[in-house]
Each structure stands twice: as C-alpha cells, then as structure tokens.
Amino acid sequence: MRNLTHPRLLPDSAQIIAVAQADHNKSPAGSLRTQEYGATDAVSHPIVFATSDDPLVRTACTRYCNDWGKNGVGTPPRIRIPRKARPATCCDHHLAVVQPNGDEIDLWDVHDLPGRDWQTGDTIAFSNGQNAGSFFSGRGQMGNGLPDNAATAGGAALAAGLIRESELATHSIPHALFMLTNCVAKRHVYPAIQDGDTICSGAGPHTPFGAHIWFSMSDAAIDALPGSADTKTVMHALHRYGGYIMDSAQGNMDHTDGYVVMLEEGAQFEPFGVPSPMTVYARTHSWSHSPMASRIAPYVTEYALPDTTGVNWSRYLRILDVCYAERTC
Known part of the structure; x- marks a missing residue:
C-alpha cells in the first residue's frame, strides 16, 4: 500500500473509530480481538x-x-x-x-x-x-455488485483474508485481513457489495461494510513493542495491507465492541482426522482461554490471540479512503 505516512482517510474515520472502539463493558476499550476458536468448528470458514x-x-x-x-x-x-x-x-x-x-x-x-x-x-x-x-488468482471479492451475491454479507470470498497457522508460525501475513464487527452502518463502501445485515441502533457514525481498517503504527515501532510476537504479526499485516470489514458477528461473539480478525479454524481439518493446526499452535504458544458468549454455549471455543503489547488500538486505528481498495490513489 502506498503512502503509509500520510494516507488519505475516509472523511469520518476518527469518529467511526471512536464509536467502534468504545467500551461496552465487554472487553477493554481500544483493543483488537480475534475470532475465538478451538476444538469446535463453530463460526469458521472451512x-x-x-x-x-x-x-x-x-x-x-x-x-x-x-x-x-x-x-x-x-x-x-x-x-x-x-x-x-x-x-x-x-x-x-x-x-x-x-x-x-x-x-x-x-x-x-x-x-x-x-x-x-x-x-x-x-x-x-x-x-x-x-x-x-x-481460489489461486481471484480477487477474493464478488465484483458484479449484485445483492445477496456472496456467502459473506459484505461480499468477500470465504477464503479471503483469513489468518492461517502457517503465517503466524513464520511471523508473516502477506495480505489484507478479513474482519468483523458486531454491527454496521446502514451504508456500504467498496469493496462491499451491499449494506449491512446487522445495523447499529445507537448513535453513530458507525463502521460501513467494506471499511478499510488501517493500523498506523510503523513497522519499527511495532517491532519495539513488548509482548506476543503473534499479536505483532497481526499488527504488521494491518499496517502494511489493512483489513476489510466484510461481515458482522450479529451479537454471537462477546468481544465485538471493536473489530475482530478472522482465523483459520478446525472445520477444514478435523472431519478428515487432522487436528486443527491453529488449535495446536494456540496450545503450544500459551494463548489465552476466552470462551464465546453464552448464547452459543454448545459451541464454546477455547482460545483467543493474546494481546499483551499494552497498546491502545484506538490511538492507531484509521479507516482509509476507498481509493486504496479501488487502486485509484
């Protein structure tokens, strides 16, 4: 992505981030969360x-x-x-x-x-x-703009933007990320193809589907942080490529007052008798236990990416202008 020092932002970027990252008594304000996962295959993209x-x-x-x-x-x-x-x-x-x-x-x-x-x-x-x-050379996004033309509400392909175990293991995520939030604005921006399916009811402005989330901290500053190398790997990806809000959690997760990044889960491995690589990785790298909301208790999961850097994400999150996704700036 070009011009990482002073990129062009969505006009109401600061206001949207402030609303999205506010503390709703669910998780610490200003944090970023991963989609929790574990031995079950609850909400994954197999x-x-x-x-x-x-x-x-x-x-x-x-x-x-x-x-x-x-x-x-x-x-x-x-x-x-x-x-x-x-x-x-x-x-x-x-x-x-x-x-x-x-x-x-x-x-x-x-x-x-x-x-x-x-x-x-x-x-x-x-x-x-x-x-x-x-899968190998596509855009990862439905391009004809027709409503209901995707398995995800925003229009991203299921394989697009997932964080994979192999990427965390090598500390390199060479792509933009698929992201969720609990509710969205009643509008969308490119590359999303339609308005949200779970509209926020409170005072806005709220995050639209298609929002291009960017983490503004420099690579050098990220490297100097304490804490989990896994978390810093996600930070680097969000700084270099950003992430796109392409679905909503519809209240099913307990950590979605801010933004959530999607992880590869076990559903594409476990039916074939192969342990989930991400679950094995989490267990061997001391990820924290963090169950989902009680409303989907039968599918309680085990781990969430540890955010031990001490960074207040709200200070560094921005929403980029759509020209970056459109490759016109």
Whole structure:
C-alpha cells in the first residue's frame, strides 16, 4: 500500500473509530480481538479442495439464489466435493469447496446433510451459493455488485483474508485481513457489495461494510513493542495491507465492541482426522482461554490471540479512503 505516512482517510474515520472502539463493558476499550476458536468448528470458514475423483453432487440453493451463468453468478448444477467435507457447525454454516479447476464455490447455511460421507448423486443444499472465482488468482471479492451475491454479507470470498497457522508460525501475513464487527452502518463502501445485515441502533457514525481498517503504527515501532510476537504479526499485516470489514458477528461473539480478525479454524481439518493446526499452535504458544458468549454455549471455543503489547488500538486505528481498495490513489 502506498503512502503509509500520510494516507488519505475516509472523511469520518476518527469518529467511526471512536464509536467502534468504545467500551461496552465487554472487553477493554481500544483493543483488537480475534475470532475465538478451538476444538469446535463453530463460526469458521472451512475450505476444502476437491479432485476429479471426488463425489459429484447436485447443488440446491433454497433462499438467496442466482441462476448459474446469469450475470456470472450462482453455483454450477453439480460440483465435486471431498467425501468427508463438512460445513461449520454453528451460525452461518459456511463451506467453501475448491473445484479441480480452481473455482471456489462458496456456500452459506449448508443444511440437510446426508448424515454420512458424501456420495455421487447426493444433493448439497444451502441458502446461498456463489462461484467466487479462482481460489489461486481471484480477487477474493464478488465484483458484479449484485445483492445477496456472496456467502459473506459484505461480499468477500470465504477464503479471503483469513489468518492461517502457517503465517503466524513464520511471523508473516502477506495480505489484507478479513474482519468483523458486531454491527454496521446502514451504508456500504467498496469493496462491499451491499449494506449491512446487522445495523447499529445507537448513535453513530458507525463502521460501513467494506471499511478499510488501517493500523498506523510503523513497522519499527511495532517491532519495539513488548509482548506476543503473534499479536505483532497481526499488527504488521494491518499496517502494511489493512483489513476489510466484510461481515458482522450479529451479537454471537462477546468481544465485538471493536473489530475482530478472522482465523483459520478446525472445520477444514478435523472431519478428515487432522487436528486443527491453529488449535495446536494456540496450545503450544500459551494463548489465552476466552470462551464465546453464552448464547452459543454448545459451541464454546477455547482460545483467543493474546494481546499483551499494552497498546491502545484506538490511538492507531484509521479507516482509509476507498481509493486504496479501488487502486485509484
């Protein structure tokens, strides 16, 4: 990202940050939180990769649907899916299935599962499904601007912007981050494709979908901080690339009075008999226990990224002008 010293900001950046980072008696004011996760697969974005030998299943969209091939949206009538692939077990029930040709098929609210491994001839039912383009070279964002044209409310692909265990292990996140907040403004900015699904009721201004969050502390200052190298790795990513608010937590998390970054979770590993790399990493790096809100107690999770730097995030967070996402400035 160019001009990291004095970048152009959204006109009401300071006011939005002040509202979003206010203390609502849920977590310390001015902090940044990660989506908690652990042994369960509650609210993750599982991504699985199909081969030409995997079962060929029919697709059935049941709610927010676009015809396949019309305006370049929708899902193909049949997709390949690994036999043991499963959606997230709570809430949005997401699942992304990357096809043998690299197309990422993003599904929201996958339901009516067969109760066994997938077989050729089965039907996978979902409330919204879209072809997000190439997993390997796509934009990670739905570009045609049609409402309901994505598995995430803001329009990002499910695979876009997740923090992966391998990135924390190498202390390098070479991309912008997928971010959440508890509620949003009744407007959106690019790259979001529609207004929010959970509108804030209190006095604003509030964060719009598509907001490009930037952490203004320099790389040198971040490196000089005490505390967790994992937290500082996230800080570096937010300084160099920023993050985009592309979904809302809809009150399901207890740490969403500010902004939340999304982590890779276990749902894409555990059904295949592989321990979640992020859970293993958290346990071996002394991450803190931080359960989700009691309203989703059956899906209580284990860990959250430790913020031990002592930084008041409110002082350094900014919202960049949309020209950076549009690559016009």
